[in-house]
Structure formats: structure tokens, C-alpha cells
Amino acid sequence: MIKNRSAPALKRGLTPSAAMPDHRGLFISLDGPEGSGKSSQARRLVSALRRAGYRVVFLRDPGSTALGRALRRVLLHTSGRLSPLTEALLFIGGRVQLVEERIHPALVKRKVVVCDRFHDATIAYQGFGGGLEVPWLDRLGQRAIHGVMPSLTIVLDVATQAGFARLHRSHDRMERKAAVFHRRVRRGYLRLAKREPKRMVVVDASGAPEEVRRRIWMIVARRLRLAY
Numbered sequence: 001m002i003k004n005r006s007a008p009a010l011k012r013g014l015t016p017s018a019a020m021p022d023h024r025g026l027f028i029s030l031d032g033p034e035g036s037g038k039s040s041q042a043r044r045l046v047s048a049l050r051r052a053g054y055r056v057v058f059l060r061d062p063g064s065t066a067l068g069r070a071l072r073r074v075l076l077h078t079s080g081r082l083s084p085l086t087e088a089l090l091f092i093g094g095r096v097q098l099v100e101e102r103i104h105p106a107l108v109k110r111k112v113v114v115c116d117r118f119h120d121a122t123i124a125y126q127g128f129g130g131g132l133e134v135p136w137l138d139r140l141g142q143r144a145i146h147g148v149m150p151s152l153t154i155v156l157d158v159a160t161q162a163g164f165a166r167l168h169r170s171h172d173r174m175e176r177k178a179a180v181f182h183r184r185v186r187r188g189y190l191r192l193a194k195r196e197p198k199r200m201v202v203v204d205a206s207g208a209p210e211e212v213r214r215r216i217w218m219i220v221a222r223r224l225r226l227a228y
């Protein structure tokens with residue numbers, strides 16, 4: 001898990017390289033392209049974990065801090081064009097706040113944190129999708145959050161067209177990007193998962209929600225046995 005170097009430095013908001021204190025919680029993220037059903041699967045997972053007696057903190061990135069909510073409005077609903085770099089820096093800035101305010105304190109209390117999207121989304125959307133250099137962005141993003149990364153990331157995979165067919169509402173700014181962008185995002189997630197098979201597990205989300213739920217629970221239950 002994360003090695004301690006300087007908890008006081010974190011409190012004072014000092015250097016981004018100051019690592020966070022050790023924790024024993026379990027950090028799980030759910031991620032994937034548009035229309036994968038990830039948010040409703042995350043809710044189901046949280047309910048199942050709570051029923052099983054775990055103390056769970058359920059968050060979304062961005063959107064679970066005051067800054068995150070403000071950034072979400074800008075990032076998803078502004079009418080002007082934002083460059084991929086601007087997007088990346090805003091998403092990362094929101095995530096720094098999320099880690100410091102919500103995720104790290106929960107993990108220190110040995111809670112289970114379930115987060116709807118996280119760092120991988122920046123790599124998939126702004127890196128693979130938007131064309132920013134992936135290794136650079138990955139380093140920047142991870143350093144900014146003191147290396148506080150999920151130990152398990154479930155990537156809910158769905159083909160671009162099938163995913164969009166499930167979105168029965170008006171599209172936000174990110175969803176309005178071209179289909180070719182979203183295909184790069186999807187391929188990006190799959191490449192990331194290949195690169196980090198221990199942390200990232202791809203689940204085919206094209207099937208029945210109940211089957212997807214069962215598969216996610218099997219994966220998470222196995223990790224819980226190892227973690228606690």
C-alpha cells in the first residue's frame with residue numbers, strides 16, 4: 001500500500017511528491033466508456049457491500065467535493081471549446097481535492113471507497129481520446145494525487161455505438177464529441193487494462209445488467225478476501 005513520508009506536509013498542502021500516510025482501506029474504481037452502465041453498477045456494488053457489513057464511501061469523480069461539483073458544471077456543460085490540456089488539468093485539479101478531502105481520510109479509517117471514475121478516465125479521454133501524451137499525463141496525474149490509486153479498477157466495456165444507444169437523454173459536452181473520439185477512448189481503456197492486469201479488470205458490459213452485477217461482485221468479493 002502507500003508508504004508514509006510526510007503526513008504533516010499533506011496537511012499543509014505542500015509538495016505534490018509528498019506521499020500520503022499508510023492506509024488499510026480498499027479503494028475500488030469503476031470506469032469505462034459512455035453508456036457502459038457504470039454508475040448504476042457502482043450503486044449496486046455499494047449497496048451489496050453495505051449489506052455485507054462494510055463501511056463504504058461512495059464518490060464520483062468529479063462531483064463529490066464542492067470544487068468537483070463546480071468543475072463538473074464547467075467541464076460537462078460549458079458551451080465554449082476547452083482544449084484537451086485544459087480539460088485534463090481541471091479534471092486532475094478536482095481529483096487532487098477529492099483525494100485529499102474524501103478518499104484518503106476514508107482509507108485511513110479502513111473504509112471501502114467506491115469511486116465512479118478516477119485517474120484512468122483522464123488517460124482514456126484526454127490522453128487516448130484527446131491526443132495528450134499518455135506517459136506524461138499518467139505521471140502528472142498520479143503525482144498530483146500522491147500516487148493514491150485504486151487497488152482494483154473495474155472497466156465496464158461496451159462498444160461505442162451500443163453505449164450511445166443506451167443514453168436516453170440529451171448529451172453533455174463530453175458525450176457530444178465525435179464517435180471517433182469515443183472509439184479511441186474505448187480502445188484506450190482496453191490498452192490500459194492490458195498494461196495493468198493486476199489492478200484493472202475488464203467486464204463485458206454489453207449483456208444483462210444482472211449478469212454484469214454478478215460478475216462485478218465476484219471480482220470484488222475475491223479482492224475483499226485478500227484485503228481484510
Ligand code: TMP
Nearest residue numbers: 061062091117118121122125126174175
Ligand atoms: P460521468 O457522468 O460518467 O461521470 O461523466 C463524466 C464525463 O467526463 C464523461 O464523459 C467522462 C469525462 N471525463 C473525462 O473526460 N476525464 C476525466 O478525467 C473524468 C473523470 C471524466
